[in-house]
Amino acid sequence: MKQNIAPINREIVMRDDDFIVSKTSPKGLITYGNKIFIEFSGYTESELLGKQHNIVRHPDMPRAVFKLLWDTLNSGQEFNGYVKNLGKDGSFYWVFANVTPSYAADGTLLGYYSVRRKPKKEALHIMQNLYRDMLAAEQRTDTKNAIAASTQLLTDLLISKDVSYEKFILTL
Ligand SMILES: Cc1cc2nc3c(=O)[nH]c(=O)nc-3n(C[C@H](O)[C@H](O)[C@H](O)COP(=O)(O)O)c2cc1C
Secondary structure, rough: OOOOOOOOOOOOOOOOOEEEEEEEEEOOEEEEOHHHHHHOOOOOOOHOOOOEEEHHHHOOHHHHHHHHHHHHHHHHOOOOEEEEEEOOOOOOOEEEEEEEEOOOOOOEEEEEEEEEOOHHHHHHHHHHHHHHHHHHHHHHHHHHHHHHHHHHHHHHHHHHHHHHHHHHHHHH
């Protein structure tokens, strides 16, 4: 079970050369975390291994972003996105994440792999505003329709810019 951690208004900022790396099983259980992941999350390696990756989920993140992540991974594609994460002490850290499925030679899914770097400041500004609106849309809609409501905001933005999600996120 994920413990409830009260978020605090303290940001930990990634350094230019940092990569936060983790791997999961096909079910999303953490099987590996590098030193920088351990540092930013605030957990020990043994606290992380075998846990669901939502151990660092921040309540400010819209659910629709994770639906997009899993839909993308389930279709065999890689996902890129900005994510606000929650540390063990309640602090937060923003990342730009690349998440990929790993397959064996025979096509069996082995698990997932994520590498995260420091997000660009200007991009973060845009994404913070978008996520704030998406979260608000989820909170004012009943649970069943919340993801659709916030996905609509993202879709509307992409349509207005005439770009795919991939292109939008990679050119921010
Ligand atoms: C390789 C990999 C890395 C992930 N990294 C994160 C992460 O850093 N932060 C996060 O909130 N979710 C991450 N997720 C998504 C979580 O598994 C989960 O879907 C998300 O936290 C939403 O949790 P919830 O469904 O309990 O709300 C990752 C998933 C995978 C497969």
